Amino acid sequence: MKKITALFFVLALAMMAVLPVSVAAQELKGEVKIDGSSTVYPITQAMAEEFSYEYPRVRVTVGVSGTGGGFEKFTVGETAINDASRPIKESEAAKAKENGIEYTRFTVGSDGITVAVNPENDWVSDITVEELHQIWKPDSKVQKWSDVRSEWPEEEIDLYGPGADSGTFDYFTEAVVGNEGASRSDYTASEDDNVLVRGISGNKYALGYFGYAYYEENQDKLKALAVNGIEPSVKTISNGNYTPLARPLFIYVNNAAAKRDEVEAFLKFYFNNAQEIVPQTGYVALESYEKALNKLAEITK
Amino acid sequence: MKKNKESSWYAVLFDRKIRHMNSKSSSNKWVNYVLLLATLISVFTTVGIIVILVTDSIHFFAEVSIIDFLTGLKWNPLIEPNKSYGVLPLVGGTMMITLGSALIAIPVGLGSAIYLTEYSSRRFRKIIKPIMEILAGVPTVVYGYFALTFITPKILKPIFPEIQTFNALSASIAVGIMILPMVISLSEDALNSVPDSIRQGAYAMGSTRFEVASRVMVPSALSGIISSFILAISRAIGETMIVAIAAGMRPQLTANFLKPVQTMTGYIVQVSLGDTPVGSLEYYTIFAVGLLLFLMTLALNIISHWILMKYREVYH
Numbered sequence: 001m002k003k004i005t006a007l008f009f010v011l012a013l014a015m016m017a018v019l020p021v022s023v024a025a026q027e028l029k030g031e032v033k034i035d036g037s038s039t040v041y042p043i044t045q046a047m048a049e050e051f052s053y054e055y056p057r058v059r060v061t062v063g064v065s066g067t068g069g070g071f072e073k074f075t076v077g078e079t080a081i082n083d084a085s086r087p088i089k090e091s092e093a094a095k096a097k098e099n100g101i102e103y104t105r106f107t108v109g110s111d112g113i114t115v116a117v118n119p120e121n122d123w124v125s126d127i128t129v130e131e132l133h134q135i136w137k138p139d140s141k142v143q144k145w146s147d148v149r150s151e152w153p154e155e156e157i158d159l160y161g162p163g164a165d166s167g168t169f170d171y172f173t174e175a176v177v178g179n180e181g182a183s184r185s186d187y188t189a190s191e192d193d194n195v196l197v198r199g200i201s202g203n204k205y206a207l208g209y210f211g212y213a214y215y216e217e218n219q220d221k222l223k224a225l226a227v228n229g230i231e232p233s234v235k236t237i238s239n240g241n242y243t244p245l246a247r248p249l250f251i252y253v254n255n256a257a258a259k260r261d262e263v264e265a266f267l268k269f270y271f272n273n274a275q276e277i278v279p280q281t282g283y284v285a286l287e288s289y290e291k292a293l294n295k296l297a298e299i300t301k
Numbered sequence: 302m303k304k305n306k307e308s309s310w311y312a313v314l315f316d317r318k319i320r321h322m323n324s325k326s327s328s329n330k331w332v333n334y335v336l337l338l339a340t341l342i343s344v345f346t347t348v349g350i351i352v353i354l355v356t357d358s359i360h361f362f363a364e365v366s367i368i369d370f371l372t373g374l375k376w377n378p379l380i381e382p383n384k385s386y387g388v389l390p391l392v393g394g395t396m397m398i399t400l401g402s403a404l405i406a407i408p409v410g411l412g413s414a415i416y417l418t419e420y421s422s423r424r425f426r427k428i429i430k431p432i433m434e435i436l437a438g439v440p441t442v443v444y445g446y447f448a449l450t451f452i453t454p455k456i457l458k459p460i461f462p463e464i465q466t467f468n469a470l471s472a473s474i475a476v477g478i479m480i481l482p483m484v485i486s487l488s489e490d491a492l493n494s495v496p497d498s499i500r501q502g503a504y505a506m507g508s509t510r511f512e513v514a515s516r517v518m519v520p521s522a523l524s525g526i527i528s529s530f531i532l533a534i535s536r537a538i539g540e541t542m543i544v545a546i547a548a549g550m551r552p553q554l555t556a557n558f559l560k561p562v563q564t565m566t567g568y569i570v571q572v573s574l575g576d577t578p579v580g581s582l583e584y585y586t587i588f589a590v591g592l593l594l595f596l597m598t599l600a601l602n603i604i605s606h607w608i609l610m611k612y613r614e615v616y617h
Contacts, residue, residue: 138381138382138383139383158465163379163380163571164379164380164381179382181380181381182381182382183380183381184380185377185379185380185383186377186551186553187551188467188549188550188551188561189379189380189550189571190550190571191574195550198449198466198467199465199466199467201466202453202454202465202466203465203466
């Protein structure tokens with residue numbers, strides 16, 4: 001009996017030591033509603049998950065209605081934050097103004113698509129968007145490298161790329177082919193980028209495209225092509241030089257909502273952890289999130 | 302004296318037990334029903350699978366004609382704008398892998414079975430059998446990566462420098478190795494079931510070992526041997542993991558084993574693991590391909606059964 005009571009007291013003491021800390025985090029409660037782009041979703045969702053470990057009483061919900069669908073809700077004040085893989089349109093901005101919604105745009109990272117070939121490929125280092133278009137368009141007649149530029153080898157091009165379920169596929173087809181979702185179909189399609197890396201690194205005449213994160217991880221097995229003269233790198237992607245295959249990823253924040261404690265805490269958490277979490281989701285983080293934090297401080301003053 | 306008493310006591314009890322088992326007591330009926338239920342579960346499962354395959358395939362064939370499906374030469378159900386639903390490239394891929402693996406497993410398997418039953422010493426058999434068991438126990442995913450990371454780069458690339466990372470040949474080799482234990486053990490069983498008197502009779506007539514093996518033993522055990530081939534082949538047709546990893550994801554109709562292909566099973570894996578919305582035409586392609594696969598395997602099983610029945614030799 002004595003032993004049990006002693007144990008009980010020790011436990012109570014331990015809990016009392018821990019309590020003040022957990023109460024502080026427990027105190028913050030509320031709701032943060034987010035919606036928008038499926039491209040930005042992985043970042044925001046990862047943030048929401050990590051945030052909820054520290055602040056379990058704040059409910060962060062992240063929807064995936066698409067950038068446009070998200071803006072429809074954002075501009076009438078239904079959501080506090082909108083994930084966006086493109087800037088807000090004029091019509092959407094006008095609607096927000098109509099409804100008295102003031103907002104701020106924050107860049108959270110960049111998405112860059114790398115066109116890669118086998119390291120033994122010694123005939124190309126630079127490819128133009130027009131050539132990529134010729135290769136990847138739906139009724140492409142390109143079968144050999146020499147069909148694109150006559151000085152290239154007369155060997156069959158071995159193509160690799162993401163499948164139709166992939167966001168990278170959507171973006172690449174939009175930027176290169178000109179029509180989202182339209183592409184030639186006789187290539188090795190896989191949502192698993194590791195399969196693509198394997199395929200390209202094993203075939204001299206291969207060419208493929210996937211997110212920058214996979215190129216970075218496998219630099220010893222692949223060779224990245226410069227597109228229109230610009231090579232993909234963290235720098236050229238984050239400053240937008242690597243076009244059209246790089247694009248910034250945004251979140252639009254409702255200024256009034258940002259003044260709420262829980263939203264402010266979430267956004268602070270977001271920018272403080274972006275450097276670490278964004279690369280984990282496969283995107284390129286900004287070089288620094290100081291500006292974002294400062295902007296946030298301004299609107300929550 | 303004591304012994305007699307015990308044995309008689311036991312005999313009486315045993316006799317009662319047998320009579321008890323034959324009577325329709327309630328506990329006996331209960332056991333009857335439980336075992337019946339166990340059997341019916343497998344029946345219901347089979348029926349359930351067939352029902353799902355057929356009903357969901359109907360959704361598919363409402364939009365794509367069966368003729369286009371079975372005779373079309375291009376399989377592109379996922380990528381706009383030129384979608385096409387000709388299943389022949391997938392069937393071609395499956396056939397290539399099946400053929401390639403059969404060419405490896407059948408000669409090697411039959412040869413090994415003959416050696417183990419007719420030629421080898423008992424000690425040799427004692428060592429080889431456990432090794433066979435190990436080979437049979439290797440998970441298929443391991444075979445797949447073995448094909449991708451060892452067979453292709455270390456064995457095939459030196460011979461065929463133009464071979465691609467994902468190709469039909471390495472997958473065929475891996476599948477062949479995987480079904481080898483099945484061919485060996487079943488053929489061996491078939492050969493061993495031929496009565497020894499026949500073998501001895503052949504030797505007595507002055508036949509050489511090879512003549513005994515090839516002209517007497519194999520023909521006598523033929524139905525069992527062929528049945529083992531067909532079983533192994535139907536296993537190869539349904540093989541999924543090895544081909545999904547090593548054979549490639551390009552549905553193309555080709556006879557070149559050095560190129561990537563996609564099998565029916567590989568396609569089903571690819572679509573199932575993606576985020577194709579339930580209820581769309583792409584989703585129903587899974588069931589149409591699955592149904593075709595099921596029918597092909599069923600046909601093969603029926604043929605195997607027929608051969609077994611027709612050519613079976615009954616020994617008294």
